[in-house]
Amino acid sequence: MNNDLLLRAARRQPIERTPVWFMRQAGRYLPEYRAVRNTVDFLTLCKTPDLAAEVTVQPVEIVGVDAAIIFSDILVIPEAMGMELIVEEGKGGPRFPSPIRSVDAINALKAIDPNKELRYVMDALRVAKERLQNRVPLIGFSGSPWTLATYMVEGKGSKNYRHIKELIFSRPQEAHSLLKKLSQSVADYLCAQVDAGANIIQIFDTWGGILAQEEFEEFSLQYIRQIVEQVKKKNVPVIVFCKDCGHSLKRIAAAGADVVGLDWTTDIGKARNAVGNMVALQGNLDPTMLFSTPERIEQGVKSILQKYGNGSGHIFNLGHGILPETPVENVKAFIAAVKTHSVQYHTKAKK
């Protein structure tokens, strides 16, 4: 690997500067992505390995991030398990026209073989790996069981998450039955991604933050812990990102992952003090700061670098996915600021 900064930072091994990538980096803010996307719909893009690999590699070449993340969607798992999925990008997000609202619907979900139903993801990983030519690591990912279950039960974006909450509060055994099925699928899927070439894995728990702390442990974190245990057997680092879960930072850090992702409402300096001896940290610039000026972005980057302080164990990222309208010149300013200003926090010479 020519540039393995991400992998070394994830393992808190010495590095020359802080690596940087960002969630949703293969996406609509890039004109080159939109050009590809204009030729096919979103799910066809996910399911066409050549095209998925192409947009996966784009941000490495165009903005110079230190890793590629395979272009896909977390909802391909429920689709593979038998649910109809409709994605109209920019039109209110993905949705399941027949959401899970009964035990029968849970029981009807199929067990998946990721190398069959999700073969297209594995093929995309292989093509992307080939095209990357070992320039940077390739990140595989999945949604957490809780986050997938939330989408599957709500059926679409939700304001109050009434249906999934009703499930966990009124019929917790059914909820656990769904989450167990999903955990097996997610673990198998992530292990298959490693076999197909992923060098590091990220688990996204986008909706962990809608739960109170006890419910977060019971319905989300315990399943993430089980999946991390499975994936770690493949000897790749694992990143766990639970949005809006700063209240459970210590528990998340103890879940077995190498890296904990932080949203922008957690102070990364305080987080390092609390758990920096257990895990590396990833994050955490407010994605909306990329709508301001290069000067303000540079200041924001310097502030986060300073809070984290000296030594390895920090992977720079945004605190959530990059927004579609983000100006590319500001993205470049963000990455340049990380690459320039992080050097002083590291002492290791280029190996």
Add this chain to the structure above:
Amino acid sequence: MNNDLLLRAARRQPIERTPVWFMRQAGRYLPEYRAVRNTVDFLTLCKTPDLAAEVTVQPVEIVGVDAAIIFSDILVIPEAMGMELIVEEGKGGPRFPSPIRSVDAINALKAIDPNKELRYVMDALRVAKERLQNRVPLIGFSGSPWTLATYMVEGKGSKNYRHIKELIFSRPQEAHSLLKKLSQSVADYLCAQVDAGANIIQIFDTWGGILAQEEFEEFSLQYIRQIVEQVKKKNVPVIVFCKDCGHSLKRIAAAGADVVGLDWTTDIGKARNAVGNMVALQGNLDPTMLFSTPERIEQGVKSILQKYGNGSGHIFNLGHGILPETPVENVKAFIAAVKTHSVQYHTKAKK
């Protein structure tokens, strides 16, 4: 005051049991509210003191809460300052068709005299006070400057809050100019509410949680602190509720309010350990738990009571506003559970 449990709990004085009320308690889950609301539109209801007072008193009589909160909307302030406000309840929420997007728009906002432009709120408080006949305290309220500014700049509900974030990151002086104007209006408005009969005041910072910790301090909490200082001169207790701001609990507790409201993602036991010697705490059942069964609700109530533990200083509430479709029988089960199970945590005999 026949039942002053809320006022005593807010001041951490001895009580016989934990008081309970809930945010948005005068609202659509009540058939009696819907009956009134069917006769007039939302803003007309706010602006008709007799009707506003009627729905204010309803939950005291129907479900037996320990306080009334004046029926109104936080966005009446921006409307009074000159912005056109459209509220179509149940249709995507309130909106400002001409949001604040320039210095000129900020400068054009009028200073308000709450006894003129918002006289209808003061009249509603006076009528409600009369009808309550000192049965329970009457709560006055306002949105925080930051929360009002977020609505005024975004113009409507937002997913990413791009416009207000762009304002604070790119043109912070303009943002402060807007927030200063709002702070003066909010302080004057809340003081006028006390003069019109409010026994206790709550400040809602619904959108504080979209900010990183430093920005929360700079753009939200410092203005709340100034307002609390003004309102406290009126010798009423003040409650500050900042949603999704558990990361700044100690700072919020130090802002001068008597009570800090907690959303459901903060553990009330840990919160009491952290700041319970400084302030009373309000909260914090997940509002969606009211969609489950009376048994599960009772269990949730008992858990929160146990976490808070013995003695005064807890005001039971939900962790956010009650949802419109909540079954009334579950609301009654919630209130009964608080009234029954909280007695064991208090030793004071009825005065």
